[in-house]
Amino acid sequence: MLTHPNVNEGWFKETTALWPGQAMCLEVKEILHHEKSLFQDVLVFQSANHGNVLVLDGVIQCTERDEFAYQEMIAHIPLNAHPNPKKVLVVGGGDGGVLREVVKHDCVEEVTLVEIDEVVVKVAKKFLPAMAAGFQHPKVKVVIGDGFEYLKNNVNTYDVIITDSSDPVGPAEALFSDSFYDLMRRALLPGGLICTQGECQWLHLNLIKGVLDASRKIYPVVEYAWASVPTYPSGQIGFILCCNEEGRNLKTPTRQFSKEFERAKLKYYNSEVHSAAFVLPQFARNVLEN
DSSP: OOOOTTEETTEEEOOOSSSTTOOOEEEEEEEEEEEEOSSSEEEEEEESSSOEEEEETTEEEEETTTHHHHHHHHHHHHHHTSSSOOEEEEEEOTTSHHHHHHTTOTTOOEEEEEESOHHHHHHHHHHOHHHHGGGGOTTEEEEESOHHHHHHTOOSOEEEEEEEOOOSSGGGGGGGSHHHHHHHHHHEEEEEEEEEEOOOTTTOHHHHHHHHHHHHTTOSEEEEEEEEOTTSGGGEEEEEEEESSTTOOOSSOSSOOOHHHHHHHOSSOOHHHHHHTTOOOHHHHHHHTO
8 A cells, every 4th residue: 555745634735845834635546656756756646536646745736626726827828918829839748737727729730749858747647647637639749858858948939838837846947047937938939938837926926926037138028918727826827928029919819719629628728817927916017017
């Protein structure tokens, strides 16, 4: 029977490196997998009411119950803010969920995923099949490697770059740096945009403000959006969007799915939610828009 230091008396308790004084707990039915990869501690467990759960270095990355909210928003906001995205890069996202959403756009001709930890891909295919379905699509190419190095070798290549990273500790720390944002800018085609995981307004406002301020020195258009994801810290996650073309409006979708498509194929994102995601509560606006 598998054990893990974060699982005690039938409950998983999250490691709280970036949110001191609080911790998400989920009831565990069974630990399905645990190993230490070259980069991080990888845990998968079956929960009592959130399906299977992927945990990296003690922090919940996704649950089968609510993963769609994050995957849909980090993919469809940037893709629908672009008039005709053909080449897409996903940095991180080894669970396959972002890929699954990207390939819902018929205009996308190819999508490359660069994931540093092949163990994440392996466990997702085994234990998170609805997310890992993204790996099966013929438009998808997977590169196991460092996103930093990949970007250095792919200048002026992509219409949209999505960085689906874990928090800025451990292997994802570099993905929040100014130099990474500049590398992404150089990898974009004219009119291209990026969307990155942008942490939580309730917990990380100063971190978010730092990244936004630095990004505004690199990109002419920088925006912040957010979504509700119950099993993420404080139930909320943000997205930093940057475009290399002056004057672009990212808050209104340039392209829209049909209402029939939204009802049949999506669970969180729609064209109204796209625009609403950029409306910030006053406490966040006071800090981030100053």
